[in-house]
Amino acid sequence: MKAPLSWIREHVELPPEATPAELTARLTALGLKLESLVSPGEAITGPLVVGRVLSLVKEPQKNGKTINWCQVDVGEANGTGEPQGIVCGAHNFVEGDLVVCVLPGAVLPGDFAIAARKTYGHVSAGMICSAAELGLGDEHDGIIVLPAGAGEPGQDAREVLGLDDAVLELEVNPDRAYALSIRGIAREAALAFGTAYADPAGREVPPADGAGHPVVVDDPDGCPVFVARTVSGFDATAPTPDWMAQRLTAAGMRPVSLGVDVTNYVMLELGRPIHGYDAEKVQGILGVRRARAGERLTTLDGADRALSTEDLVVTDDSGVIGLGGVMGGQATEISDTTTRVLVESAHWDAVAMFRTGRRHKITSEAGKRNERGVDPAICEAAADRVVELLCELGGATADPGVTVVGAVPAPATVELRADLPARVTGLPVDEATTRAHLEAVGCTVRGDGERLEVVVPTWRPDLTDPYDLVEEVARVVGYDQVPSVLPPAPAGRGLTAEQRMRRRVGRTLAGAGWTELITYPFVGPADWERLGLPEDDPRRRTLRIANPLSAEEPELTTTLLPGILHALARNVGRGAGDVALFEHSLVFTPDGDERAPVLGVDRRPSADEWAAISRAVPAQPLHLALAVTGRAERPGWWGPGRVAGWADVVGAVRDLAAELGVELEVRAATAAPWHPGRCAELRVSGTVLGHAGELHPRVCRAFGLPERSAAAELDLDALLGHATAVVPAPQFSSYPVAKEDVALVVDASVPAAAVEAALREGAGPLLESVRLFDVYTGDQVGEGRTSLAFALRFRAPDRTLAEGEAAAARDAAVALAAERTGARQRS
Known part of the structure; x- marks a missing residue:
């Protein structure tokens, strides 16, 4: 709300010595925050005077424009008393009109310096001003024509135009509409200085007689x-x-x-x-x-x-x-x-x-x-x-x-305990002070003792409960008087086990070079098409938002993939070609059509109502998504580097599971939006947690991603459910390791994870680690067959292995792998 100070002064007797800065400071203390305090004339320096047009000669120009060659009486303002010759392109004035003239040596808003200059065959010594040129409005088409008697030629035009009148711009909170008026601001000014206030609405009006327009x-x-x-x-x-x-x-x-x-x-x-x-x-x-x-x-x-x-x-x-x-x-x-x-x-x-x-x-x-x-x-x-x-x-x-x-609705009445302002603010506010301050803001206070009955003024519909009245008392007393007292910090128990595990997820991935992001949980039908989800995919069953931020994304997401893939594409589009992102956030999976009841705010919900609300709220599991594109290792003198792919997202999930003390199973699978044959199913104890792998080429094109970009998504709640709060420290043996390598030929359809699981089980307790280090297909193993080379490491925690122990454990491992997967040892 912008309010000229002269207009405010018409309705409140401000002290003569009160400056605009002091007034705005006090209004801000009362809750009307100052946005700006300006005087329109501040940006104008030099002679700005009233002039009378003595003569005006219209002169058509070759460019089709007609200018006016004017002689203007500016009194003694030009130092000579002679008429001032000024060229003017406006046509909304005639001889005898009073106008506003700026003379050479003046500077107008925008640092526009005025000087005598030759134009259209004349020396124009100044300018006749429009409102826009003086910063008073947007009107460029005509100059300012003053009413007869507004001033004398040569008189300073600042006072005539009100350019020296300060204008207050105040930030008005939505619940205080009364301050969107001079009436309301003047009332607050009177409250700030404790001076008399004349209500501009306090006028005698003719009574209703029924004879007006029906x-x-x-x-x-x-x-x-x-x-x-x-x-x-x-x-x-x-x-x-x-x-x-x-x-x-x-x-x-x-x-x-x-x-x-x-x-x-x-x-x-x-x-x-x-x-x-x-x-x-x-x-x-x-x-x-x-x-x-x-x-x-x-x-x-x-x-x-x-x-x-x-x-x-x-x-x-x-x-x-x-x-x-x-x-x-x-x-x-x-x-x-x-x-x-x-x-x-x-x-x-x-x-x-x-x-x-x-x-x-x-x-x-x-x-x-x-x-x-x-x-x-x-x-x-x-x-x-x-x-x-x-x-x-x-x-x-x-x-x-x-x-x-x-008829005017009856004003609200609020009951207030007389000691409530003191108890809430911590100030020594007695009953008399409470009564006086409430009456100062326009309330009518009845009763005495412990309870007061307060009738709020008709212009304050925001005062509806006792604490609103406490705020009124506090702002009149002064918020700066409220003591700053820190509440005692209650003893805490630290983070819960679940919180520690969730933070462990972020630290593990961030430590491995992944960058965390937070996306909006909103999606639209176009996202499901980009992901290539079939029509019956459960992820398409979503909750629609009644008032969405974007008409293109009106649904709450059931998967984190759209958000993280859009973010990945945005980074790639801005030149960041090597990107690895992760996000863990809630998704929304509706499992019914029950709607929550709409309740009032005047009471606590009953047990049945609360149960109905809880049933209507969708399940919100915590998910984890990862996405990577570009190079995992950049080239340099150390080597050619490496392009990131599906193995990076699967490896990141494996490392995370290990950090949480969970044994993760990885199996080949087919699921949208991943590439068939390059998609892994992530399991724990037989439960599917999610999928990881290379994105389908159509999905990459739909999101604007480079080919062979990879992503993973899993149910993090389910993963954390299998995690241990404290992962036992690894045990180390000081005895030497025994190394055994085996190459097993299996049918190409057999997952390497199945072979590895059989080796691990068959090797027994002496096995320290097993690692797949080579995969071969070709003529030497036959069509449809694959050679998988594993490095087996054996060690006992309390002794050096005897000769033949490692070989026996290896043979037992190979035997079980042959029984389970049909593997044969490659010669």
């Missing part, structure tokens, strides 16, 4: 109060006076026409949005109701809008003529030919205003105030103020009839 309100909950006044003989072409235009501009609004400017001015002054209709275009009785299915309205911005049955609308005999409290309709708009104006001052339901504004994507100053809740008790005063200004400035005459439909 109004019927069919939805009193949506529109509790509707006031209608009419003026006749209005001159719609009358200019908006400069003082009003200056204030509107300073407050951030563009002057349009007198009829519109008056309603905007009163809205800024009182905080009550007003709407004006061309009374001759209104057909019959005004009505207020909810829109009907299929109704449409062309609003003032020219948009043809399909109305919702939840929209509050204003109607006449022709149909809908306005969106109540949000925007009027084009059919009854005030124009240059308007002579009778019907003034509407109505109070609208804040929730309905908010929903209508969002539904139709309309952002207006009126809607901004109505949706936050404004004072319902000043509708008559606001209408009377508009009528007064239309009569005073537009030559209108107020019609005698006054229509008031409905």
Whole structure:
């Protein structure tokens, strides 16, 4: 909210010595945070004076433009008293007009220095200014023409234009709509300095007599109060006076026409949005109701809008003529030919205003105030103020009839324990202080002793419970007076076993060179197509969000792969070719169609309600996803490097399982979105945790990834369920190791993991490790056969192995492998 200081001073007796900086500091302490404090004239230096146009000669130019060669009386401001010759391209002034002139030596906003210069065959000694050139608005087409009597030639124009008037821009919280007005800010200023306040809405208004324009309100909950006044003989072409235009501009609004400017001015002054209709275009009785299915309205911005049955609308005999409290309709708009104006001052339901504004994507100053809740008790005063200004400035005459439909809702009453402010803030606030401060903000306080009955003012709908009142007392006392007391830290038990294991996951992967990321848990149908998931894949069963951030991603994800693959592609697209990413996060797996009940906030849910809510909440298991592309090892003097592939993601999961004390089984499998034949199934104790491997080429193309990129995803909750909180330290033997290598030929369809498992079991307790170090296919082993070479290492913890022990264990291992997998030892 932008507020000129001179406008505020009209309604509050600020101390003469109070500076704008002091006022803004005190307002900030009360909760109206200062955004900026500016004086429009600060950026202007040098002579800026009032001038009178003595003569004006129009001179057409070869480029088709016509300029005016002007002689302007600037008094003694130019040091000679002689008329100033100035070239001007604007045409909205005539001889005898008072204008604003900037003379050589001055500097305008934007560091635009003014000097005498030759142009269009003349030496132009200065410039006649427009509002835009002085930083007062966006109007470039014409220069500023001052009203007769605004000043004398040569007089400093800063005071005439109000350029020395400080403008406060305050950040107003959504629950404090009263501060979106000069009335509200002036009340806060009076509170800050403890000075007298004159309420601009405190005026005598003519009583309702039923003789005004007829109004019927069919939805009193949506529109509790509707006031209608009419003026006749209005001159719609009358200019908006400069003082009003200056204030509107300073407050951030563009002057349009007198009829519109008056309603905007009163809205800024009182905080009550007003709407004006061309009374001759209104057909019959005004009505207020909810829109009907299929109704449409062309609003003032020219948009043809399909109305919702939840929209509050204003109607006449022709149909809908306005969106109540949000925007009027084009059919009854005030124009240059308007002579009778019907003034509407109505109070609208804040929730309905908010929903209508969002539904139709309309952002207006009126809607901004109505949706936050404004004072319902000043509708008559606001209408009377508009009528007064239309009569005073537009030559209108107020019609005698006054229509008031409905009544102001009763203000809320809140019970407050007198000692609550002291107990909450820690300040020595007694009952008298509490009463005085609540009355200072407009409350009526009844009762005494332990309990107070507080009637909140009509302009403060945000005060609904005792703690709101405590906050009011605290801000008047001063938040800076509240002592800073640290609460005692309760004794803790440290991290849980589950938390330690989850952190171990991140440390293990990060230590191995993987980079952690966090993605949004939102997906859309296009992601399932990119992953190549079949129509019956359970991952396609998702929860749809009622109000998604993006229409393209309206669902909660059941897999981490879309997010991590998009991130991988984004990194590759920005030049990071060698990327290894991991994420562990929740996914959402709905297992039913039960909906959670919608409960109030006035009580705790019952046991049955809580159970119903719990049943409706989907399962949210913790998943882990990894994705890699590019080189795992870069080339250099040490060697050619290595491209990352499926073995890296499988190896990372193996290392993680080992760190958690879990024995992981890896088997060949087929699953989307992995490449058939290059996909591994990850198991623990026979339970499938997830898959890993090389992504399908179509998936790589769909996500914009290099070919042979690899990924893995597994159920981390299930993995951690098999983990041990404390992994036993490895045991080391000081006795020598016995090395035995075997090469086994098996059918190509036999997984190497099955052969390794058989070797490990058959070798017995002396086996320290087994490692596959070579895979061979070719003529020497026959078609459809594969040679797998394993390095077996044997060692006893308490002795040196006797001759033949290692060989016997090897032979036992080979024998079991032959029995289980049909392997034969390669000669």
